[in-house]
Amino acid sequence: MTQPSRASIGAKRNPATETAVLAAAQDILAEGGIQALTMEAVAKRARASKATLYRWWPSRARLLLAVYSASKDSLPTPDTGSLHGDLVAYVGAMLRHWSEMPEGRVLRHLIAEAQSEPAVMEALKAQRAARWHHIRQLLDRAAARGELAPGLDVAACETRIAALAWFWLLTDTIPTPADLPTEIDQLLAPVLAPAG
Amino acid sequence: MTQPSRASIGAKRNPATETAVLAAAQDILAEGGIQALTMEAVAKRARASKATLYRWWPSRARLLLAVYSASKDSLPTPDTGSLHGDLVAYVGAMLRHWSEMPEGRVLRHLIAEAQSEPAVMEALKAQRAARWHHIRQLLDRAAARGELAPGLDVAACETRIAALAWFWLLTDTIPTPADLPTEIDQLLAPVLAPAG
DNA sequence: ACATATGGGAACGCTGCGTTCATATATAGA
DNA sequence: TCTATATATGAACGCAGCGTTCCCATATGT
The missing domain is CATH 1.10.357.10 (Tetracycline Repressor, domain 2)
Structure with missing residues (x-):
């Protein structure tokens, strides 16, 4: 279940990262509810770094929004x-x-x-x-x-x-x-x- | 404006403390909005200790509720x-x-x-x-x-x-x-x- | 006098936010 | 091919706020 960490695919955004982050967020949501959905937890689970997370979803609220919109x-x-x-x-x-x-x-x-x-x-x-x-x-x-x-x-x-x-x-x-x-x-x- | 700190009045609750805390909370609310209303800020402004605050209002939400009910x-x-x-x-x-x-x-x-x-x-x-x-x-x-x-x-x-x-x-x-x-x-x- | 409950002060651990840095990697353009 | 660029990572940091805990002073009422 633990995939290896993703690396940069060059001077363009890695689509796998976005997928992994949103999937991780949804999993956490399903398992632990909203209060379990912290930026740290998502980063950890998606095997992404917080730096990457914050690059694309500048705040926790924005991430929540992305998860909701993705449904x-x-x-x-x-x-x-x-x-x-x-x-x-x-x-x-x-x-x-x-x-x-x-x-x-x-x-x-x-x-x-x-x-x-x-x-x-x-x-x-x-x-x-x-x-x-x-x-x-x-x-x-x-x-x-x-x-x-x-x-x-x-x-x-x-x-x-x-x-x-x-x-x-x-x-x-x-x-x-x-x-x-x-x-x-x-x-x-x-x-x-x-x-x- | 800065009253002296209150002390215990013995083996009974000091009504001045409750008054001071609620007043402080309302003042903070009026000046800085809800995000300024932290337990630490209220305690400081009311010249009460956090210990006292938590004794009577066990969580931030309960304090908010008390403020709203007091209106x-x-x-x-x-x-x-x-x-x-x-x-x-x-x-x-x-x-x-x-x-x-x-x-x-x-x-x-x-x-x-x-x-x-x-x-x-x-x-x-x-x-x-x-x-x-x-x-x-x-x-x-x-x-x-x-x-x-x-x-x-x-x-x-x-x-x-x-x-x-x-x-x-x-x-x-x-x-x-x-x-x-x-x-x-x-x-x-x-x-x-x-x-x- | 004495147990009791309060109020204060200060420090602590913890969690989570958001940031910064150095490093590695693959792309795009010349 | 060479180079500038933008990406992803890990690790560490500062910071704020929550809630807790100890210790001590104080006034009560019995």
């Missing part, structure tokens, strides 16, 4: 025929990714780090913009079907959905798959009685 | 006659507290710490339960006025509101007081078109 967005954009069904499928997949995959569990700590590191905050913002595209698609399809209330602010609606998902993540209250349909139902339910 | 819940429970108005007033006050008061700014870091420290997570949960009582009151009054949609799950609605506020806090996108009414409007707006 491919394998989330589907389902098409079940109704907004409710689509949301249950999509949000359900997202929650599963967050709670079950070691890389997914990183997000909550990235959010945490972002509270102290503006760079991480910016990076997360960019990541969000990309990922929310999926939610937007679901909403657009629902609009095309005439499901949505006229005059609905789609951007605000996106935020509403994502905010709830974050809240679940950050308060350790992610609903079970069995409960999710009800939760989505309540999310879509109107608060106010129809104007009379 | 009185001065949030009003307004009664403007409509749910929309009440929410604008209440959530607006909450957002102002979070963004302007040094102690308020602690919350985001407590949320961050909670992601690694179960004890903080539990404490925050308890704090939440207490604070949300206010939102519940607003909703209950709205229900009494017949404003709410029949069959609305009030608890889910509470969560929806709080989740959005958290999201604003954690993504550095707290709306301005001028924008808040629109945001609340969109929060209350129905997503789906009336069933036909």
Whole structure:
């Protein structure tokens, strides 16, 4: 299991190093959780030097970010025929990714780090913009079907959905798959009685 | 400004020590932000020893929590006659507290710490339960006025509101007081078109 | 008087961050 | 072919902050 240390391959970056570092980081994450993921531990496990590590990932937060980004967005954009069904499928997949995959569990700590590191905050913002595209698609399809209330602010609606998902993540209250349909139902339910 | 060091007052806890520590922590927070709030810095400023500090606040997170809890819940429970108005007033006050008061700014870091420290997570949960009582009151009054949609799950609605506020806090996108009414409007707006 | 619990001061070990240095290696360009 | 360049490494360093431990002084209350 212990491969030999890599050497420079000349005046260009060694791709094997990046691979080894990210793999090591993911392994450590899976085995010891986030607090085990220190720069020293990653360097040791990847058989890279801290100098190399810091050359390419200037801070621990940046490394975390790279690990999270490397976890491919394998989330589907389902098409079940109704907004409710689509949301249950999509949000359900997202929650599963967050709670079950070691890389997914990183997000909550990235959010945490972002509270102290503006760079991480910016990076997360960019990541969000990309990922929310999926939610937007679901909403657009629902609009095309005439499901949505006229005059609905789609951007605000996106935020509403994502905010709830974050809240679940950050308060350790992610609903079970069995409960999710009800939760989505309540999310879509109107608060106010129809104007009379 | 530099008071003399306190001594033991015998076989009972010196209240002046607790006061001095919390005051020092708040001062440091106001001057240098959260990253300046280290146990060493607080001890030095409060002219207490680290031993004393750790006797009463066993970890940095517990100290943060004490500082946040000490910031009185001065949030009003307004009664403007409509749910929309009440929410604008209440959530607006909450957002102002979070963004302007040094102690308020602690919350985001407590949320961050909670992601690694179960004890903080539990404490925050308890704090939440207490604070949300206010939102519940607003909703209950709205229900009494017949404003709410029949069959609305009030608890889910509470969560929806709080989740959005958290999201604003954690993504550095707290709306301005001028924008808040629109945001609340969109929060209350129905997503789906009336069933036909 | 005496056990008790507090508060202070100082030092310690530990971990982890981020840096620096000298050295070896392979590339790219002339 | 020769040379400048950029890479990777290992080892060591400084630094900060956490949490702990000893020793001692002090006031309590019994």
